[in-house]
Structures are given as structure tokens and as C-alpha cells.
Amino acid sequence: MSNIVLITGASSGFGALTARALADQGNTVYAGMRQTTTRNAPQVEAAAEYAREHGVDLRSIELDVNSQESVDAAVAQVIAEHDRIDVLIHNAGHMVTGPVEAFTPEQLAELYDVNVLSTQRVNRAALPHLRAAGRGLVIWVSSSSVKGGTPPYLGPYFAAKAGMDSLAVSYAAELARWGVETSIVVPGSFTSGTNHFAHSGRPKDTDVEAAYETKYPGLVDQVAKKLAGLFPADADASMVSAEIARIVALPAGRRPYRVHIDPANDGSEEVSEVADRIRREFLTRVGLADLLTVTSSGN
Numbered sequence: 001m002s003n004i005v006l007i008t009g010a011s012s013g014f015g016a017l018t019a020r021a022l023a024d025q026g027n028t029v030y031a032g033m034r035q036t037t038t039r040n041a042p043q044v045e046a047a048a049e050y051a052r053e054h055g056v057d058l059r060s061i062e063l064d065v066n067s068q069e070s071v072d073a074a075v076a077q078v079i080a081e082h083d084r085i086d087v088l089i090h091n092a093g094h095m096v097t098g099p100v101e102a103f104t105p106e107q108l109a110e111l112y113d114v115n116v117l118s119t120q121r122v123n124r125a126a127l128p129h130l131r132a133a134g135r136g137l138v139i140w141v142s143s144s145s146v147k148g149g150t151p152p153y154l155g156p157y158f159a160a161k162a163g164m165d166s167l168a169v170s171y172a173a174e175l176a177r178w179g180v181e182t183s184i185v186v187p188g189s190f191t192s193g194t195n196h197f198a199h200s201g202r203p204k205d206t207d208v209e210a211a212y213e214t215k216y217p218g219l220v221d222q223v224a225k226k227l228a229g230l231f232p233a234d235a236d237a238s239m240v241s242a243e244i245a246r247i248v249a250l251p252a253g254r255r256p257y258r259v260h261i262d263p264a265n266d267g268s269e270e271v272s273e274v275a276d277r278i279r280r281e282f283l284t285r286v287g288l289a290d291l292l293t294v295t296s297s298g299n
Contacts, residue, residue, distance in 0.1 A: 002057075003027045003248060004082045006075070008065050008122060009092030011043040014141060014187065017241035018089065019047065023056035025245055030078055032063030032092075034070070065092045065118030068125075075125040087248055088126050089139045090119045090168075093161070095200040097220050099212040100155040102203030108156050111201070115160035119167060127180070134179040137255060139244060140168035144188045144260065147275065148268030151223045152216070157200075169279065172257065173291040181294045183247050183255045186272065187240045188262030189227045230264035239263070253294055 005022050009015040010031035019031040031047055033040045044060040051058040061077060064070040078085055094114045096103065119140070130136035143161040150158055165184065172182035203209045240261050247255050258276060260269040283291055 003086035004078065004084055005029045005087040005089065005248070006032060006061075006063075006078055006085050006126065007089035007091055008032045008063060008118065010047075010060075011040045014237060014240050015089075015091040016043070016047070017238050018091065018244045019058055020050055020056075021238075021241040021245040022087075022248060023051065023058040024054065025249060026056075027087075027248070028057040028059070028082065030059050030061045030063075030074070032061050032065075032074060034062065034064035034066075036060055036062045065121060066113055068121050071121045071125050075122075075129070079129060084133060085126055085129055085136065087137045087139065088122065088130070089141070089244070090122065090164070091141045092118055093141070093164075095154070095157045096202065097153055097157075097200045097223075098203040098209055099153060099216070102205040102208040102212065103156055104204050107201070107204055108159075111156050111160050112163065115157075116163040116167065119164060123171070127175070130180045131175075131178040135252060136180045137248065137252075138168075138171065138175065138180060138182050139247065140164065140182070140184045141240075141244075142168065142184050142186045144186050144262045144266050144268035146186070146268065147271040148188075148262070148266035151227070153219050153223060173283065173288070176291045176293065177295045179294055181252065181255045182257065184258040185240065185244055185247070186258060186260045186262065186268060187237075188231075188260070188264050188266060188268070190231070190235070190237045190240070227264070230266075232263050235263040 005027050007015055007019055007029065010019045011033035016031070019029045023029045033043060036044050047058050047060045061074050062070060063074040092114065094111060096111055142165045145154065145158040146162045146165045168182060168184050175182060243259060243261050258272060262268060280292055283289055
């Protein structure tokens with residue numbers, strides 16, 4: 001049986017690639033994106049053209065992760081058309097670059113809203129349906145920056161992704177007894193095939209930004225070039241979408257808790273192995289070892 005998949009942030013980058021990869025597998029995929037009739041209308045048409053050319057079920061859906069009303073409407077539409085959601089993918093996110101001090105608190109709140117609070121909006125709309133079904137899969141697209149090498153001038157983004165990753169870890173345990181699996185996908189710093197760097201936000205306090213430029217001249221470009229140089233020539237963002245598609249295709253109960261796709265090997269996988277081992281050991285010590293694996297639903 002094919003899956004009904006809802007993915008956020010699917011207008012470009014990892015999201016668009018993943019939507020296509022999952023549709024190619026025979027799944028019905030709802031590619032969530034905002035402004036489907038205006039700014040992202042070309043992306044909607046591109047998805048429709050892909051569906052026609054490849055004979056797959058890929059559907060764009062209006063889904064602004066910063067709006068609970070929009071999220072609720074998107075989930076309600078999927079449920080009305082299929083009466084279920086089998087796979088939920090948290091992919092929406094936004095990056096900013098620049099010295100941390102130059103960002104206003106309001107800018108950090110906006111970034112946290114997109115990268116973290118958005119997942120809570122989507123979960124509160126979608127998870128009741130997965131829990132009622134007693135099965136399903138939630139995939140979180142995290143970042144190797146959460147536990148790996150962290151160059152400067154990306155601090156607000158790193159902090160937001162760390163918040164998202166921490167939520168994913170907690171949700172994994174809290175959904176286990178409902179029969180809902182969790183997989184945390186950890187991409188490295190892919191600098192091509194995504195719009196992260198190209199569309200990254202900048203600080204509003206230009207005076208502070210200029211002051212830092214006297215000590216760190218050209219650092220943003222330097223970091224981007226160095227990160228690009230770390231990646232092998234054949235590394236491509238489609239590696240992430242291919243891995244997500246592989247996870248979705250695995251039998252229920254066999255999906256990995258965390259996987260890394262990091263050709264640059266920034267150390268995240270090594271640190272995560274320790275952190276995830278400590279998590280397993282601690283849950284076992286406090287008598288909650290059953291939360292490490294999905295329990296078949298009693299519904």
C-alpha cells in the first residue's frame with residue numbers, strides 16, 4: 001500500500017527533491033508550500049509538470065508553517081481526501097548569516113518560529129490522526145550543526161535547528177507507545193542544490209554588523225567557500241532526498257532513529273552516536289526502555 005505523505009517546505013531544495021523522490025516510489029505526496037498562487041506559483045506548476053511527465057501522484061498544497069490556520073486547513077484537506085496521513089516530514093526552515101550580536105531579539109524569535117514552532121503547529125494538527133491510527137512515521141530534517149562543527153556567523157540558525165532536534169528527541173519517546181515512529185535525518189552543510197545560503201537572512205543592526213566586519217572581514221563568504229570546498233565533487237542534495245525515500249520504504253518498526261548524510265564529515269555523527277547511546281542507557285535506567293522502540297497499537 002502506498003503512503004499518504006505530507007511534507008513542509010517543499011517548494012525547493014531538500015523538500016522539493018524529497019517530494020519527487022517519494023512520489024516516484026508510488027506514494028501520494030502533498031508538497032506543502034506557502035503562497036502557492038503568487039510567489040511559489042512557478043514551483044506549483046513545476047511540481048504539476050513533474051507529476052504529468054512521470055505519471056506520479058505529487059500534489060502541491062497551500063501550507064504556511066507560520067500560520068496555525070493554514071496548517072490546520074492543509075491537514076484537514078489531506079484527511080478529507082484520504083482519511084489518513086501515513087508520513088509527516090518536517091522540512092521547512094530558514095537560515096540567516098552574520099554576527100549573532102547584530103540580530104535583534106525579534107529576528108531570533110522569527111527564526112525560531114520558522115524552524116521550531118512550525119513543527120509544533122504541524123504536529124498538533126496532524127499527530128491526532130496518526131495516534132488514532134496507531135501507526136505512522138514522523139521524519140525531522142535536522143542539521144549536522146546541532147552536534148558537529150559550527151563555524152561562526154551562523155549561530156542563530158544553529159540554535160534554532162538545535163531546538164528542533166531536541167523536540168524531535170522528546171517526541172520520539174512520547175510517540176513510541178502510540179505506534180508512531182520517528183526518524184531524525186541529519187544533512188551536512190550542502191551548499192548546492194538548496195537555497196539556504198542564497199536566501200539566507202541578514203542582521204537588521206547594520207552598525208553592529210559593520211563593526212564586526214573590521215575584525216572578521218569577508219567571513220560570510222569565506223565560510224561558504226570553505227564549506228563548499230569540504231564537499232566531494234559528486235556530493236549532491238539529492239543524497240538527502242534519496243535517504244528519506246529509503247527510510248519511508250522500510251517496513252514499519254525498521255526505520256532508523258537517526259541517520260547522517262554528511263559527505264564533509266563535520267563530526268556530527270560521532271557526537272550523535274554518544275548522545276544517542278546515553279539516551280538509550282538513561283531511558284533503560286529509569287525503566288522506560290520500551291520507549292526506544294515503537295509499540296504496536298492496541299487500537
